[in-house]
Amino acid sequence: MAEYLLPQGAGYGVVIGMGLFFSAFMILLTAIQARYTGFSPKDSEEFTSASRSIKPGLIASGIVSAWTWAATLLQSSAVAYKYGLSGPWWYGAGATVQILLFAMLAAKLKLNAPYAHTWLEIVGARWGRTAHLVFMFFGLATCLIVSSMLILGGSATVTDLTGMHTIAACFLIPLGVAIYVVVGGMRSTLLCDYTHTAVLFAIILTFIFTVYATSEKIGSPAKMHELLTLSSLINPVEGNKEGSYITMRSENGLVFGIINIVGNFATVFQDQAYWQRAIASRPATTVKAYLLGGLAWFSIPFTFATTLGLAAVALRGDPQMKVLTPADVSAGLPASAAAAALLGKAGAAAILILLFLAVTSACSAELIAVSSLLTYDVYKAYINPNASEEQILRVGHAGVALYAIVCGIAGTIFYYIGVSMGWLYTFMGVLLGSAVVPIALAITWHKANKWGCIGGAVLGFIGGMVAWLVTTAKLNHGVITVVTSGGDYEMLAGNVTSIGFGGIIAVVSSLIWPDNFDWETTRSINRPAPPSPDAAEQDSKSDLENEKKNASEVVTKPASIADSFDANEEANELDPVALRKAFRFASWASISLFVVLILLIPLPLFFSQHIYTVAGFTGWVAVGISWTFFSIFAVVIYPLWESRVAMYQISKGVIKDIFMKGGGRYQAEPPKTSAA
Numbered sequence: 001m002a003e004y005l006l007p008q009g010a011g012y013g014v015v016i017g018m019g020l021f022f023s024a025f026m027i028l029l030t031a032i033q034a035r036y037t038g039f040s041p042k043d044s045e046e047f048t049s050a051s052r053s054i055k056p057g058l059i060a061s062g063i064v065s066a067w068t069w070a071a072t073l074l075q076s077s078a079v080a081y082k083y084g085l086s087g088p089w090w091y092g093a094g095a096t097v098q099i100l101l102f103a104m105l106a107a108k109l110k111l112n113a114p115y116a117h118t119w120l121e122i123v124g125a126r127w128g129r130t131a132h133l134v135f136m137f138f139g140l141a142t143c144l145i146v147s148s149m150l151i152l153g154g155s156a157t158v159t160d161l162t163g164m165h166t167i168a169a170c171f172l173i174p175l176g177v178a179i180y181v182v183v184g185g186m187r188s189t190l191l192c193d194y195t196h197t198a199v200l201f202a203i204i205l206t207f208i209f210t211v212y213a214t215s216e217k218i219g220s221p222a223k224m225h226e227l228l229t230l231s232s233l234i235n236p237v238e239g240n241k242e243g244s245y246i247t248m249r250s251e252n253g254l255v256f257g258i259i260n261i262v263g264n265f266a267t268v269f270q271d272q273a274y275w276q277r278a279i280a281s282r283p284a285t286t287v288k289a290y291l292l293g294g295l296a297w298f299s300i301p302f303t304f305a306t307t308l309g310l311a312a313v314a315l316r317g318d319p320q321m322k323v324l325t326p327a328d329v330s331a332g333l334p335a336s337a338a339a340a341a342l343l344g345k346a347g348a349a350a351i352l353i354l355l356f357l358a359v360t361s362a363c364s365a366e367l368i369a370v371s372s373l374l375t376y377d378v379y380k381a382y383i384n385p386n387a388s389e390e391q392i393l394r395v396g397h398a399g400v401a402l403y404a405i406v407c408g409i410a411g412t413i414f415y416y417i418g419v420s421m422g423w424l425y426t427f428m429g430v431l432l433g434s435a436v437v438p439i440a441l442a443i444t445w446h447k448a449n450k451w452g453c454i455g456g457a458v459l460g461f462i463g464g465m466v467a468w469l470v471t472t473a474k475l476n477h478g479v480i481t482v483v484t485s486g487g488d489y490e491m492l493a494g495n496v497t498s499i500g501f502g503g504i505i506a507v508v509s510s511l512i513w514p515d516n517f518d519w520e521t522t523r524s525i526n527r528p529a530p531p532s533p534d535a536a537e538q539d540s541k542s543d544l545e546n547e548k549k550n551a552s553e554v555v556t557k558p559a560s561i562a563d564s565f566d567a568n569e570e571a572n573e574l575d576p577v578a579l580r581k582a583f584r585f586a587s588w589a590s591i592s593l594f595v596v597l598i599l600l601i602p603l604p605l606f607f608s609q610h611i612y613t614v615a616g617f618t619g620w621v622a623v624g625i626s627w628t629f630f631s632i633f634a635v636v637i638y639p640l641w642e643s644r645v646a647m648y649q650i651s652k653g654v655i656k657d658i659f660m661k662g663g664g665r666y667q668a669e670p671p672k673t674s675a676a
């Protein structure tokens, strides 16, 4: 019987116990929200969009948490293990730029469809049913692939460390998350994500300081450099300059970088989770949130993999270090093996909790994203267009539960057919890449041609699959299996063909047969009707009556988070001139950062064939550590600062409830002037 570092009970304890803990936490947050703020958790807009009122720090933290997958920790470490220090760079930079570029789409969303619930609603309003259904395939497939990777990565690690049955983990992980998502909705999910992100950074810092400061086995960048140099001599890396682990000159690292860039475009641009955060965001600060979130996220895979992925190489031969097979590496196990070799059971437990936090917060984003697609793009669009508020909320809840079960089934199927998280990670661009450019054009370019974009997505998909399979057959003597099809060049061919075909067909056809779309159509999606004069008169009368009635109860005006944002403020923030300016800023900032992260830094290092000296490697590690502190400031400290007024008001309400027997409940007030 296999030996495990932790008892099976620890696996069940973390998966079930922490699932229940976060459910209880969510119930508490939801009760606080209902009592001390004006946002009702029973409102469907609030459930899916957090009333479009969230500030940039919390949105940035929600982006970091949704974008931190199991793969972010495990696959990044696996590519560090395989290709050396170029792996973490290509993983981090190659998945950061999409979030930065998404800032442009987020600005256009606020400009061109400010009241949409999903990106598919925009496609449907612009191009009709065929386009809606075709792109729905890509939207749902994206969420399914991402969720499957989360479940596969999470369950493989739990099984490896505790012996918990993989299938039990496949079902229990999403079901635990589903409970707390149903209880809370979008706002509480973002708050829960915030706590996950804070703990995640604390654990990552522990590993960084263990490896580079305190461990007796490594303990400094200089010792890591020495051990990596030794490893290069014993196990040189194929395709790297002199087989070294400490060079950016890595051919396979570069190939992975290209695959990574393509695949991550697909999983950002067509994943409702990122659109949903843009929708939940206040219009004036959406761009800031995406730029901040993208930059903050970079340090997670980059520094984590530069720490534990490289430690797994450095510790080869250590008696506590597990010997890793290619299948283990594909399942993403180098990080947990290194953590266990460095810190024993404590390291294993820390990585288990880290993984659980990453998987559950990203999984919660996917559950609520799919639930929104099922609610607005299936149920409301095709089954019950006149659905009531209550019906929409019920379908939203059912969608979360249904999708959690689907995630468990998908994880089980992939597990049994031998598809690992690493395989899916490199495959995602083959399957999904073709729709990236068409979707970006749908929301940003009035000339985008409907049939060109649909054709680009479909033909790019077919082209990508053919290129992938033909390359697999050619490079493997006609043998097409899960193993042979997962090679670097096989995946590269599929990824590049898929995104390239899709993009070229969509752009060229739009240039030849340009549309002239009037954005007024998408701007009117779900636009709230202006109040009729009669209704306004009625409202003001009943407000007056309510005011009189409540006058004795209201002690002071609680400037809670509820009145920090209202319909008038939202309308002001939707000013087209300001949003166009925000779009220009997003374009300028994100394209500049793309050039720096993908071209200016890595390519000269690749072509110069430089192998890092001790000083160079120390500097490289120092950049990673400094960036981690910047990230902690951006997504852990800044959200607290920007919510200080709201937290103060909520605390005041709680104190009043305790000492004044129920006087702390939120009271709505008509005049609204402050922004918390």
Ligand SMILES: NC(N)=O
Binding pocket: 067, 068, 069, 071, 072, 095, 264
């Ligand atoms: N989110 C990713 N690509 O780790």
